[in-house]
Each structure stands twice: as C-alpha cells, then as structure tokens.
Amino acid sequence: MHQRTVAVIAALALVLGALGAVVHGQPLSGEYRLGVLEPLTGPIAFEGKRHLEGYELMRDLINERFGGVMGRKLVIVAGDAVDPTAAASEATRLITREGVKIITGTYSSTLCGAASEAAARHNAIYWETSCVDPRFTRRGLKTVFRTEIDGTGFGWYNIEFIAKHLAHRFGKKPNELRVAFLSEDSSYGQGVTEAARARAKQEFGMAEVAAEYYAFATTNDFTPIVLKLKALNPDVVHHIARGQDAVLFWRASREQNFQFKALVHAGATGYGSPDFGKALGADGNGPFALLEPGPGFIVEKLRPEGQRIERAFRDHVKQKTGLDSPAGGHQLAAGGLWLLKLVLDRARTDELEKFRATVMAMDLPVGSSVNGWGVKFDESGQNSNARVQHYMLQWQNGQLLTVWPEEFTTNRAKWIPLGAWDQRK
Amino acid sequence: MSAIPQLVVSTILLGGIYALIAVGLTLIFGVMRVVNFAHGEFVMLGMYLAFWAFALLALDPYLVLVVSLPVFFLAGFASYGLVMRPVIRESHNVQIFTTVGLSIALQNVALVLWTGDFRFVRPAYYSVVVRLGTTAFNVSQIVAFAVAVLFTAALFAFMRWSYAGKVMRATAQDRQAAALMGIDTDRVYGLTWAIGIVCVGAAGVLLAPLYPVYPTAGLQFVLIAYVVVVLGGLGDMAGALLGSLIVAAVEVIGSYVIGTAWKEVLYFLLFIAVLLVRPAGFFGQRGAEQLGA
Structure with a gap:
C-alpha cells in the first residue's frame, strides 16, 4: 500500500510538474506566426509604434509565462500600414508571402477597413484591437472581430x-x-x-x-x-x-x-x-x-483571473520599459492579443469556422481579462461594448x-x- | 464684431508662418524650376535641430536660429551636390521623383534615428501670452512673423540689388542665355538651393516652440506653401508674403464664418480662380514658368 501511495504521489508530481513546465516557460513546440499591421512610418507612426510595442510586450509575456499560443511560441510578423492602400497591400503580403492566418492591428480607423477587406478576400481572420470606426463590424464580413469598444x-x-x-x-x-x-x-x-x-x-x-x-x-x-x-x-x-x-x-x-x-x-x-x-x-x-x-486603478476590483493577468502585464511593462503604468496604445494591443491567445488556446486551431465558433461561445464577465475587459462577441464580430469597460x-x-x-x-x-x-x- | 481684431491678428501671424516656409520654396521654384517635394523635410530637420539643441545643451531656439544659418547653408550645398546636381538638367519627372525620394528618405532616417514620438521645445516663454487690447497671441508667433518679414525683405533686396541676385535672376529667365554670358549656372543653382534650404531650415527652428516635432512635421505646412508660391508668382518674394497672408486670411476667416471643414475648399477654390484669371500668380510674369526650361 505504502509503495503504491508513493508511486501515485510521484506520478501525480510528475504530471503536475509537466503541466507547470508547459505553463511556465518550458520549450514550446514550434512557432505560431501572427501578422501585425500598424502604421510604422508616416504621420501617425508615433502611435502605431506604441501599439506594436504593446503587442511585443504581451507576446513576450505570453511566451515567457503563459505557455505561448496553442503550445507554440508566438512570433510576430509586422507590416507597415502607412495609409489605406499600403494597409491593404501589406495585409495581402502577410497572408500570401508570410503565410499568416490571422492579422491583428490596426491603430487607425482609416486603416482597419481597407486592411480587413484585403484579408477577407483571402478568408484570413482580422482581429482588430484598436480602431473604433463603427462601420468596421457592419459590413457582413465573417472574418472580422473587434475586441475594443466601438465608436x-x-x-x-x-x-x-x-x-x-x-x-x-x-x-x-x-x-x-x-x-x-x-x-x-x-x-x-x-x-x-x-x-x-x-x-x-x-x-x-x-x-x-x-x-x-x-x-x-x-x-x-x-x-x-x-x-x-x-x-x-x-x-x-x-x-x-x-x-x-x-x-x-x-x-x-x-x-x-x-x-x-x-x-x-x-x-x-x-x-x-x-x-x-x-x-x-x-x-x-x-x-x-x-x-x-x-x-x-484598484486592480483588486477585478475578478481573480483578471487581477492575475493585469498584474503580470503591469509588472512586465514596468520591467521592460520603466513605465509605472502602460500607455493607452500598449493596453489596447496587449488586451486584444491576450484575448486572441485565449481563443486560440480553446479552439486549438486558426481554421475560420472553428475559430469563429469558439469566439462566439466565449463568455467572460467584466473584470476577467487585461484592462478589466470581459468578452461576449455578437454575430457581427464586435465584442460587447458593455463588457469592454x-x-x-x-x-x-x-x-x-x-x-x-x-x-x-x-x-x-x-x-x-x-x-x-x-x-x- | 468683437472677434474681428483677433481674426486680423491671427491672419497676420499665421500668414507669417506660411511665408517663412514659402520664401525658400519660391526661390528654388523660381530660379531652378524645381518643385522641391523634400521642402517639408528640411522644415522638420530645422525643428529637430532646435529640439536637440534645447534638450541636450539648453540652447534657446532663437540662439539656435543664428547657428542654423551656416549649418543649413552647408547642408543645402551638400544635398545639392549629392542629389540635385545630377538631375538638374533632366526632365521634370526625374526631378520630381528625386525630390520625393529625398523626402521619404529624410522622413525615414528621422524615424529610425529619433522614433515617431512627438517632442516639444518648451523654453521659459512657451506659455507666455501677450495681450494687447482685445487681442492675444504667443511670443513665438510674433518672432516667427518678424523673421518672415525680415527674410522676405532680405531676399527681395538680395535678388534685386546684389550681383549674385542679378545673376540668379538672369539664370531664372533663361538658363542657356545666362550660360552664354559666362554665368556658371551650376554654381548659381547650388547657391539658390543652399539659400532656399537656409530659409526653410530657419523656419523649422522658429516653428519648434509652436508645434510638436516629429518626422513628418513638415507635411502639414508644405502643401499650403505650394499654394502660396503659385498664388504669389514663381520666384517672387513679395508675392510669397502676400500669398501667405491671403491663404491665412481665407483659412482664419473662413473657419470662423463658414466652418473649419470648409477652409481647404475655400483656399483651393481661390487657388483655381487665380490660376484661371492670372496663371502666373499675383506678381509673376506671364510665361515665366516656360523660361529657362
């Protein structure tokens, strides 16, 4: 009996250790390439670069502490969306040349429409994290999703x-x-x-x-x-x-x-x-x-899971940038990327139908995620304004x-x- | 009615800012027949010069203005020798692509070196508001206007009465005839380009306490400067000043009376109307744009 108990405990310890290792920064199997479109040159590059920095901060946090995406190391492939024409052509390039299945971005409302139309033509998912133009999710496209509140x-x-x-x-x-x-x-x-x-x-x-x-x-x-x-x-x-x-x-x-x-x-x-x-x-x-x-902001007001990720993100920003509090651009990009990770980890695929079904099934109350956001997407692909507090x-x-x-x-x-x-x- | 004095003051001060940028452009446009699409980027470089001098050495922008004159003269000569001289006798298309290329290159060099962040020059007088009767304005605006008038007058005198100015005007009127008269047109173009760059670089230094500094900061002024130059007449300094004041008046009064959204419609309508009635601009000579081509 005693030997069996020891064996069971040892086996459990091994399993738990392995699970912990997966979550806490052990080698990830392969890479997952994600397209990020932001204006990196031109008159609004000042904000586009801040958003890209937000994605990179969250990417590192996800890879180092949260087991990557679908067990794989998250890799960002960036494109420069200096204007709507470039946004569309860069979206096409990311999909056809870089092989990404999901594109995220795009700081400006002048860019997200053109870029997402180009992505939709290739049946690629467009995961918008910051543009707020209400028309973005009102075009009947099944490939677009927006984590941020709309205008x-x-x-x-x-x-x-x-x-x-x-x-x-x-x-x-x-x-x-x-x-x-x-x-x-x-x-x-x-x-x-x-x-x-x-x-x-x-x-x-x-x-x-x-x-x-x-x-x-x-x-x-x-x-x-x-x-x-x-x-x-x-x-x-x-x-x-x-x-x-x-x-x-x-x-x-x-x-x-x-x-x-x-x-x-x-x-x-x-x-x-x-x-x-x-x-x-x-x-x-x-x-x-x-x-x-x-x-x-009183982080303790969030739900326990929201507190964990919010604190981890704020500590990570402080450590990497010296900022006491992340900038707005950082928060939008990082908040959206974290929700994308949650969706991909649940769906275990970036195939559109299953991905979309997983997004629609997600139901997280306010206070569950980065920035205190919750999740409840409607059929248009818009996250509920009431959940994005x-x-x-x-x-x-x-x-x-x-x-x-x-x-x-x-x-x-x-x-x-x-x-x-x-x-x- | 009580707003009228302020609208007049705002027109004059905004006109001064536009004139600062337009005088260098009209000189290059008028003498060299080159549309310098990189003009706004030299404004930006002037702004960065003022910013770094202020941030690193605590130098006041008006002190930097004095330093900027030889700095931009040398930068002008260097950019002419490296970029413009090889294309000065090529077609306008080649020149346009060259200056557009120079513009994009300078923008992106600034973006790589200094990032896209907004930067600000905040000297002690940054927040000082001067009140005169019912009007109010910023000290930096008055200095910018005064320097614009000074530059315009100095360039006007230089072009009218100096030997070098006469040589430049001769080259502008007919490049081949000037060459036949023994004028080294290549040197004239180099000098013209350098003086034009000095004007626009100084404009950038003066704008730094008024506007944020970032890699594409020049773009917001340069389109208006093209309108001003064509309205005033190619190569005419007084025309540039008058054109600046007219565009500023349309912008300020149009914004107040009709609506801000209409301001560009209004001054481009004026632009088209002037081109229809007087294609050479207010002060330009009819057909001048064909000479020396």
Missing part, C-alpha cells in the same frame, strides 16, 4: 460621464447643459462624435451649441474655432482629437481665455496620448480622456490619472468646473 461605445460613455458625473457638479441638470462638439474628421472622430451627439440630444436633452469638424493634419491654428466656440458659451467641450490638435486647441483656448467648464475626449490619441502631458505639463491640467484603466482619466500635473467610476480608483477628479486658466494647479 458608439465611446460616445455612450462620454455622455454618461457628462450627464451623471459632471452636470450636478456644475449645479445643472443634464438637460440644462450646453455642449459644443468638436472633432477631427476621420471615421474615428465622426463615429464617436455622432454617437455622443445622438445620445446627448435624445436621451438627456442637452443643448448642442456647435458641431464642428476639421482636418487634424492641416489645421495649424485653432484660434478661429476657439473664438467661434467662445461666443457660444458652452458648458462642456466634447473634443475628439487625434494628435497635435489637442495641444494646439488647448493652447489657443488658454490664449483666448476660453472658459468652458469641462473638456471630454475619448481614445488613446489627442488628450489620451502621453504627448499631451509632455507638451503642456501642469498647463494641461483638467481635460478628461476615456481610456483603459491608468494610474490609481472603460474609465475616465484626467490630466493632473502632467499625469493622466484614473478618476471615474470612483469605486475603481483611488484618485478623484479635480477642477469641476474648470476655474480660471492660471488657477488649475
């Missing part, structure tokens, strides 16, 4: 925040608020802005005092826009910015002493980019950006801090309403 979700959240967190602190009801909508004119800006406009008007009866679009790459002076908006005296400026336009608008508003009560943005661009803080420091105090969770961050003394929902953060929003420009310290 309508961004608009929904922003108006939720304005109506339920800001209005009463201005001493107003939501239907007494005057909102100016300003946006860069790409499909990202339009998608978010139109969703926000519709909800603000139909659900809360807010007064829309302006709806203005501009080309972000060629608008070199925001003074005329600021003068126009200033004359309309809005309470809130809902501004979807894409790059330097956030800095230029903020500086012009300060120069012209444009006194609005709050500015709300959504996404990892413009006010959501670390560049805004680098440009303005404490002069940039005040604007809000809807993003993935940042500094101050987002958080409002605010610029405070050169740092973008998580401030809402308040139960998820140790920080509190300041300057509501925004005071005079020289008193936001």
Whole structure:
C-alpha cells in the first residue's frame, strides 16, 4: 500500500510538474506566426509604434509565462500600414508571402477597413484591437472581430460621464447643459462624435451649441474655432482629437481665455496620448480622456483571473520599459492579443469556422481579462461594448490619472468646473 | 464684431508662418524650376535641430536660429551636390521623383534615428501670452512673423540689388542665355538651393516652440506653401508674403464664418480662380514658368 501511495504521489508530481513546465516557460513546440499591421512610418507612426510595442510586450509575456499560443511560441510578423492602400497591400503580403492566418492591428480607423477587406478576400481572420470606426463590424464580413469598444461605445460613455458625473457638479441638470462638439474628421472622430451627439440630444436633452469638424493634419491654428466656440458659451467641450490638435486647441483656448467648464475626449490619441502631458505639463491640467484603466486603478476590483493577468502585464511593462503604468496604445494591443491567445488556446486551431465558433461561445464577465475587459462577441464580430469597460482619466500635473467610476480608483477628479486658466494647479 | 481684431491678428501671424516656409520654396521654384517635394523635410530637420539643441545643451531656439544659418547653408550645398546636381538638367519627372525620394528618405532616417514620438521645445516663454487690447497671441508667433518679414525683405533686396541676385535672376529667365554670358549656372543653382534650404531650415527652428516635432512635421505646412508660391508668382518674394497672408486670411476667416471643414475648399477654390484669371500668380510674369526650361 505504502509503495503504491508513493508511486501515485510521484506520478501525480510528475504530471503536475509537466503541466507547470508547459505553463511556465518550458520549450514550446514550434512557432505560431501572427501578422501585425500598424502604421510604422508616416504621420501617425508615433502611435502605431506604441501599439506594436504593446503587442511585443504581451507576446513576450505570453511566451515567457503563459505557455505561448496553442503550445507554440508566438512570433510576430509586422507590416507597415502607412495609409489605406499600403494597409491593404501589406495585409495581402502577410497572408500570401508570410503565410499568416490571422492579422491583428490596426491603430487607425482609416486603416482597419481597407486592411480587413484585403484579408477577407483571402478568408484570413482580422482581429482588430484598436480602431473604433463603427462601420468596421457592419459590413457582413465573417472574418472580422473587434475586441475594443466601438465608436458608439465611446460616445455612450462620454455622455454618461457628462450627464451623471459632471452636470450636478456644475449645479445643472443634464438637460440644462450646453455642449459644443468638436472633432477631427476621420471615421474615428465622426463615429464617436455622432454617437455622443445622438445620445446627448435624445436621451438627456442637452443643448448642442456647435458641431464642428476639421482636418487634424492641416489645421495649424485653432484660434478661429476657439473664438467661434467662445461666443457660444458652452458648458462642456466634447473634443475628439487625434494628435497635435489637442495641444494646439488647448493652447489657443488658454490664449483666448476660453472658459468652458469641462473638456471630454475619448481614445488613446489627442488628450489620451502621453504627448499631451509632455507638451503642456501642469498647463494641461483638467481635460478628461476615456481610456483603459491608468494610474490609481484598484486592480483588486477585478475578478481573480483578471487581477492575475493585469498584474503580470503591469509588472512586465514596468520591467521592460520603466513605465509605472502602460500607455493607452500598449493596453489596447496587449488586451486584444491576450484575448486572441485565449481563443486560440480553446479552439486549438486558426481554421475560420472553428475559430469563429469558439469566439462566439466565449463568455467572460467584466473584470476577467487585461484592462478589466470581459468578452461576449455578437454575430457581427464586435465584442460587447458593455463588457469592454472603460474609465475616465484626467490630466493632473502632467499625469493622466484614473478618476471615474470612483469605486475603481483611488484618485478623484479635480477642477469641476474648470476655474480660471492660471488657477488649475 | 468683437472677434474681428483677433481674426486680423491671427491672419497676420499665421500668414507669417506660411511665408517663412514659402520664401525658400519660391526661390528654388523660381530660379531652378524645381518643385522641391523634400521642402517639408528640411522644415522638420530645422525643428529637430532646435529640439536637440534645447534638450541636450539648453540652447534657446532663437540662439539656435543664428547657428542654423551656416549649418543649413552647408547642408543645402551638400544635398545639392549629392542629389540635385545630377538631375538638374533632366526632365521634370526625374526631378520630381528625386525630390520625393529625398523626402521619404529624410522622413525615414528621422524615424529610425529619433522614433515617431512627438517632442516639444518648451523654453521659459512657451506659455507666455501677450495681450494687447482685445487681442492675444504667443511670443513665438510674433518672432516667427518678424523673421518672415525680415527674410522676405532680405531676399527681395538680395535678388534685386546684389550681383549674385542679378545673376540668379538672369539664370531664372533663361538658363542657356545666362550660360552664354559666362554665368556658371551650376554654381548659381547650388547657391539658390543652399539659400532656399537656409530659409526653410530657419523656419523649422522658429516653428519648434509652436508645434510638436516629429518626422513628418513638415507635411502639414508644405502643401499650403505650394499654394502660396503659385498664388504669389514663381520666384517672387513679395508675392510669397502676400500669398501667405491671403491663404491665412481665407483659412482664419473662413473657419470662423463658414466652418473649419470648409477652409481647404475655400483656399483651393481661390487657388483655381487665380490660376484661371492670372496663371502666373499675383506678381509673376506671364510665361515665366516656360523660361529657362
């Protein structure tokens, strides 16, 4: 008996050891090649490179600590999607020359449509992690999936925040608020802005005092826009910015002493980019950006499995980059790649039908994954906006801090309403 | 009505920024008949020069401006000798492909060396706002406008009254006749290119405190600079300044009155209208674009 018990224990130890070895960085059998499309040159390379860095950080974490993908070492094959034409041709190259079956990406909403159409022609899977153009999943393509919230979700959240967190602190009801909508004119800006406009008007009866679009790459002076908006005296400026336009608008508003009560943005661009803080420091105090969770986020609020991967990711980012908190681009790319790993590990194949069936069957509650995301895809390939929980961050003394929902953060929003420009310290 | 003084000031200051970039372009365009598609990349290099001088040596951009003049003069001569001289007598197509190639190469060298990150030059006066009556503006904008006027006047005087300027104008009017008169047209083109690059490099230095620095930073200005140059008349400095002010006025007032989304429609409509009525631009000579070709 004793010998049998020892033998059973020894066998169990061997099995458990082998399982542990698979999970914790033992040699993986072969490689799994994944295509990653991002704008790596051209005018939006600054953000595309940040997304690629996010994929690489998560790839290393998956390979080193989580058993690769389907037991194989995950390898990234990158393509440069400098514009929509290049995005389509690079998608084709990755599929036909590099032999990838799945492509992921693509920072910009101007790129994801063209790239995914090209992938669909080869029946390849397009796993989108960051573009938010609502039309992306509305084309009837069975090959496209999006892990990130879409533009309508961004608009929904922003108006939720304005109506339920800001209005009463201005001493107003939501239907007494005057909102100016300003946006860069790409499909990202339009998608978010139109969703926000519709909800603000139909659900809360807010007064829309302006709806203005501009080309972000060629608008070199925001003074005329600021003068126009200033004359309309809005309470809130809902501004979807894409790059330097956030800095230029903020500086012009300060120069012209444009006194609005709050500015709300959504996404990892413009006010959501670390560049805004680098440009303005404490002069940039005040604007809000809807993003993935940042500094101050209480990780313990996530489910146990969500806490594990979130902590592992944050430690890994800190170790590799020195950043206390991952940038928005890192989070989108890494969050999407982690969900792809979960799907592939369950499906054990990248064959479209089985892959799609596995995606549709996945049902993870909020708080289960990186960034606190959950999973429930609909037939269009869009992850549920309600499961992709987002958080409002605010610029405070050169740092973008998580401030809402308040139960998820140790920080509190300041300057509501925004005071005079020289008193936001 | 209360916005009118500010709109006028904004027009003048934005016009100054466009003129800064356009004067170098119009010089190269006017004398060499070369459309320099790499013009925006020399703006970018000027911005990076200001950034690194500020970040590493804490040098103020206006001090760097003085240093930038000989630096870009040498860079201009070097780029002419290496890239432009071999194609200066080739067809316009070859020249276009060459300058587009130079543009892409410079962009990507910057991307590899300095990454795509936005970088900022924040001198002490970065946040200083000057208020005058009902108007407000940034110190860096005023300096940029003043230097634009200075450059325009200096180039105008240089072209009008100096011997080298007369030689350049002669070469612009008829390259073959100039060569027959004993002018070394190759040297003239080298000098023209170098002066043009000095102007645009200095423009980049002056723009650094106003705009983020990144590898494609020049692109946002250069398309407008082409419009300005054609509106003003090829090779005409005063025309470049006037064209800059007109484009800026259309942009500022159009954005305020009609809507920002319309600003490009408006100035390109103006562009087409001017080309239909006066193909040589406001100050250009009719048929000048054919001479020396």
